[in-house]
Amino acid sequence: xxxxxxxxxxxxxxxxxxxxxxxxxxxxxxxxxxxxxxxxxxxxxxxxxxxxxxxxxxxxxxxxxxxxxxxxxxxxxxxxxxxxxxxxxxxxxxxxxxxxxxxxxxxxxxxxxxxxxxxxxxxxxxxxxxxxxxxxxxxxxxxxxxxxxxxxxxxxxxxxxxxxxxxxx
Amino acid sequence: xxxxxxxxxxxxxxxxxxxxxxxxxxxxxxxxxxxxxxxxxxxxxxxxxxxxxxxxxxxxxxxxxxxxxxxxxxxxxxxxxxxxxxxxxxxxxxxxxxxxxxxxxxxxxxxxxxxxxxxxxxxxxxxxxxxxxxxxxxxxxxxxxxxxxxxxxxxxxxxxxxxxxxxxx
Amino acid sequence: xxxxxxxxxxxxxxxxxxxxxxxxxxxxxxxxxxxxxxxxxxxxxxxxxxxxxxxxxxxxxxxxxxxxxxxxxxxxxxxxxxxxxxxxxxxxxxxxxxxxxxxxxxxxxxxxxxxxxxxxxxxxxxxxxxxxxxxxxxxxxxxxxxxxxxxxxxxxxxxxxxxxxxxxx
Numbered sequence: 001x002x003x004x005x006x007x008x009x010x011x012x013x014x015x016x017x018x019x020x021x022x023x024x025x026x027x028x029x030x031x032x033x034x035x036x037x038x039x040x041x042x043x044x045x046x047x048x049x050x051x052x053x054x055x056x057x058x059x060x061x062x063x064x065x066x067x068x069x070x071x072x073x074x075x076x077x078x079x080x081x082x083x084x085x086x087x088x089x090x091x092x093x094x095x096x097x098x099x100x101x102x103x104x105x106x107x108x109x110x111x112x113x114x115x116x117x118x119x120x121x122x123x124x125x126x127x128x129x130x131x132x133x134x135x136x137x138x139x140x141x142x143x144x145x146x147x148x149x150x151x152x153x154x155x156x157x158x159x160x161x162x163x164x165x166x167x168x169x
Numbered sequence: 170x171x172x173x174x175x176x177x178x179x180x181x182x183x184x185x186x187x188x189x190x191x192x193x194x195x196x197x198x199x200x201x202x203x204x205x206x207x208x209x210x211x212x213x214x215x216x217x218x219x220x221x222x223x224x225x226x227x228x229x230x231x232x233x234x235x236x237x238x239x240x241x242x243x244x245x246x247x248x249x250x251x252x253x254x255x256x257x258x259x260x261x262x263x264x265x266x267x268x269x270x271x272x273x274x275x276x277x278x279x280x281x282x283x284x285x286x287x288x289x290x291x292x293x294x295x296x297x298x299x300x301x302x303x304x305x306x307x308x309x310x311x312x313x314x315x316x317x318x319x320x321x322x323x324x325x326x327x328x329x330x331x332x333x334x335x336x337x338x
Numbered sequence: 339x340x341x342x343x344x345x346x347x348x349x350x351x352x353x354x355x356x357x358x359x360x361x362x363x364x365x366x367x368x369x370x371x372x373x374x375x376x377x378x379x380x381x382x383x384x385x386x387x388x389x390x391x392x393x394x395x396x397x398x399x400x401x402x403x404x405x406x407x408x409x410x411x412x413x414x415x416x417x418x419x420x421x422x423x424x425x426x427x428x429x430x431x432x433x434x435x436x437x438x439x440x441x442x443x444x445x446x447x448x449x450x451x452x453x454x455x456x457x458x459x460x461x462x463x464x465x466x467x468x469x470x471x472x473x474x475x476x477x478x479x480x481x482x483x484x485x486x487x488x489x490x491x492x493x494x495x496x497x498x499x500x501x502x503x504x505x506x507x
């Protein structure tokens with residue numbers, strides 16, 4: 001059974017999720033959505049609700065703020081999956097004081113052996129000024145390492161800029 | 170009468186304004202410049218002066234920190250116009266506590282029906298770490314939404330990176 | 339004697355250094371490495387050590403946190419050189435209260451007359467939200483100006499995104 005991994009990378013509000021959903025919708029439903037967002041506050045809750053409102057009944061949602069590997073393990077062979085998004089997953093792990101390096105390595109290995117048309121979304125966060133906050137710098141580094149590793153193993157890499165998907169590889 | 174809309178998007182000091190001016194200068198003068206910057210402090214005043222010094226007498230400048238729609242309405246049919254920049258316009262509206270969503274929708278509709286060679290400039294601001302400040306997050310979201318909407322309606326979209334214009338669509 | 343200048347530009351942890359090293363390694367060793375990083379604290383020390391661990395004995399390292407021009411002057415004709423990175427150099431000059439505009443102009447002139455296969459690395463830092471800190475805004479502007487000037491004079495410009503080199507010019 002062959003699968004493929006597409007990595008969609010972009011900034012905040014660049015159309016990453018929308019493009020990821022469009023790529024998945026090229027395949028027959030049902031579609032699996034692995035959501036890493038947690039509604040820890042009202043702002044986050046509103047974002048989650050807005051994303052959810054865009055998805056119809058053909059989507060099967062699994063909430064996996066930390067255990068994306070486990071959620072992927074439960075997906076049937078051949079099924080289309082959208083993981084949205086890995087940067088948030090990394091941020092959840094940081095708050096849980098997990099070993100980011102080890103967790104990243106483990107998840108990238110799983111994503112690099114897709115059992116269907118899989119799409120993973122992440123944020124590019126390294127193109128601003130160096131953050132003053134040491135934790136933010138550590139997070140920025142970990143996110144960049146994750147993005148590099150995933151891009152190296154993905155079958156295709158797409159950057160979204162102002163809603164435009166640009167093929168990077 | 171047919172017009173066209175070019176959207177130039179880039180980071181701080183990426184050569185957006187210079188490229189926008191070059192695109193306008195392909196057309197016969199006079200050229201219209203709709204400036205959204207306000208000299209609220211010395212730093213901003215210096216930036217405005219530096220931009221202005223680059224433009225010669227062929228440019229007709231209209232200051233429109235908030236009413237870009239009104240300024241566009243006053244432009245003669247067929248005339249080349251540069252709007253610089255929409256992200257600053259959005260920031261002015263945020264400070265004025267306007268409805269960003271509604272204002273963005275309204276302006277994008279006007280820009281999407283150009284009556285000459287029109288060029289609109291905006292900043293990409295979503296490729297750094299999530300801002301700690303809630304207002305900055307709201308602004309970042311609104312700027313991203315504006316960029317997506319404008320890109321979707323523009324005839325061409327150009328990214329500037331280190332002064333290099335890259336055609337995105 | 340002809341040389342060439344390649345400018346590698348990217349975000350934090352985007353694979354800039356690795357790609358710069360790969361470009362240099364296309365040429366016969368020994369390879370010259372002009373390092374602008376200073377181990378002012380433990381975090382910076384760890385970064386320097388990680389970079390250094392990747393380079394083997396074929397690399398000749400010169401530490402030049404501020405005098406990159408001097409270090410380039412000492413490089414033999416025809417030798418491959420990697421300068422990593424100019425944004426850090428600019429940051430060192432800012433802390434030393436140097437005239438960033440003048441120093442940038444002077445260094446770009448030297449880099450624009452390469453005496454071998456030269457590769458210069460810099461960070462793109464202008465794609466996030468406007469920094470609240472005035473010094474950070476000044477730095478961001480100076481970094482953008484440096485990137486534009488260098489890109490204009492380089493024989494090729496490469497953007498790195500998630501470890502993927504993208505030819506910009």
